[in-house]
Amino acid sequence: ANIVLLPGDGIGPEVVNEARLVLDAVAKLFGHSFSYSTHLLGGCAIDATGTAMPDATLKACQAADAVLLGAVGGPKWDDPQAKVRPEQGLLAIRKGLGLYANLRPVKAIPSLAKLSPLKPERVAGVDFIVIRELTGGLYFGQPKGRSTTPEGGEQAVDTLVYTDVEIRRIVRLAFELARNRRKLVTSIDKANVLESSRLWRKIAMEVGKEFPDVKLEHQLVDSAAMRLVTHAAQFDVIVTENMFGDILTDEAAVLAGSLGLLPSASLGAGKLGLYEPIHGSAPDIAGKGIANPTGTILSAAMLLRHSLGLEAEARAIEAAVSAAIDEGIHTGDLGAAKPVNTTQMGDAVRA
Amino acid sequence: ANIVLLPGDGIGPEVVNEARLVLDAVAKLFGHSFSYSTHLLGGCAIDATGTAMPDATLKACQAADAVLLGAVGGPKWDDPQAKVRPEQGLLAIRKGLGLYANLRPVKAIPSLAKLSPLKPERVAGVDFIVIRELTGGLYFGQPKGRSTTPEGGEQAVDTLVYTDVEIRRIVRLAFELARNRRKLVTSIDKANVLESSRLWRKIAMEVGKEFPDVKLEHQLVDSAAMRLVTHAAQFDVIVTENMFGDILTDEAAVLAGSLGLLPSASLGAGKLGLYEPIHGSAPDIAGKGIANPTGTILSAAMLLRHSLGLEAEARAIEAAVSAAIDEGIHTGDLGAAKPVNTTQMGDAVRA
Ligand SMILES: CC(C)[C@H](C(=O)O)[C@@H](O)C(=O)O
């Protein structure tokens, strides 16, 4: 299999390197052969080429079986008014590869409950996955731009638009995943205010009829934002549109208190997917060799599962990560008294 | 002063009645005279008149000094696809009265820390106020509607639009409030993706220059959703647009674990304001006389402060509520072993 590595900025190269070594260990153990090519995305791409996603990067990704990304961004490219920004690389690669579904599993790890901002009884049993629509809605809708008001002032507009096709494919994915889990889909919208949410809810109900074995519930985004804090263990599969998903996935990510452990997958119509840890580029600790590589290693496991169809191999990585964590092998972000470094964490998983 | 009461649905009438009795007690104590008129809004208005906000209600509110609202909605009117829905009353009254600023204070009460979903050290010191823009953005932007796609499918669109004038007035209010607090404004946007957020941020920086004594920071909405859970005590005044505000105010509301205590104010250009507890109509406990009236009583305090300019009177109510709660006079929602009922809670405050 042909894997593109996009190390990106900050701690990206360090964590991607550890994940790659884990993939090599899996390849050896299970008798596979993975080939890698490394390309530019984000701030490093801006510095080298003037654009956040060079054509060569997109072409390489399109030709690959899967893409593993570290993180993009940093203070150097931080001005939100700048014409060229690292996150444009992320948005362009999602759109360019047609990756319309972002999957973010969140699972509380009992041995790490002390890290959670929530009381133990609120985080116990948390085990859900958020499916966020990734190529529609406010992010890409047209018109999007600045104009002059009749009074000579300024006005800015973004457009939240969804078609039935865009909604159906993502909701269907949520139901398919729920089938192999606890069989509950929570579709999150703002149907009491937004026209797009009313269409979302209608399509969700239609798709629900195709899956009589899975329960469908609807929740308004404001009350979902509450329930994530108060009763997160009630969720199984959450599905929502792009902007709501951006907010709720990040809110969800801190519940378990171990951001550095969380992986993500972005999928499209075919097998090709983009895998990345949910943490950022952490410029403050970049180059120190102390970043937690676990989120990227678990992203590599999702890569094996979703793009290469290697379920046993994916589970082997997940089991190795759990074992290492339960043994107390923790990087500094996990609150260890004697933290291990990036390489030691990776070594422990591979062992 | 002339106060319009909009009891609304569910527990609305019960809690508004208690707050009115508190206002009467304040009037007597401080030698004021308040006159009240009661009008329909929400589900009860739909039942009586076929519309969620009858003209008579809007006219009465426009002529009033302040409006005190209970809650609207309930299972009877719950179908989001219905043409006439209770929350249309809320949206119409906000727009009709030009109430562009929603204020939601959130303060942790040490004696109620056990109710918080957060660990004690995470909720300690939480004391912030969220200013949500209330009449712009996705809620009202045009175009908003359904159409047919070229492929014969369905498409729905909402429009997120802001003008410099809309942004400036709300951000300015945030700075004015911060001046009398800890002098920190956190402006929340999604400037790395949305054009409207880039304008928001630009205007926020301009307004910031008018208030050199107040610190301005910008935060992306996704990371703000995290920080509310992990470091809420860092916030002083948060200001954000309508949809983000809807989500973040609700997320913020559950942090302290006492939803029933939280008030809100919706303000416009003049003195007229609409005051309401942030909880819903709680149809499951309606009519039982066990609802917590504190959120509405504290909303009445905000009414005295913001619409009638009666600061001492507002503080008297707030002090009375704090005293009652610290004495352990708690309704059932506060987890009391021996809960008091709605009237007893109100009586305690008045005493
Ligand atoms: C960097 C930004 C454009 C991006 C998004 O909003 O999608 C990020 O927050 C994410 O969630 O991957």
Ligand SMILES: CC(C)[C@H](C(=O)O)[C@@H](O)C(=O)O
């Ligand atoms: C009922 C609904 C229209 C309303 C809103 O979204 O503004 C509510 O959630 C609120 O926050 O007051």
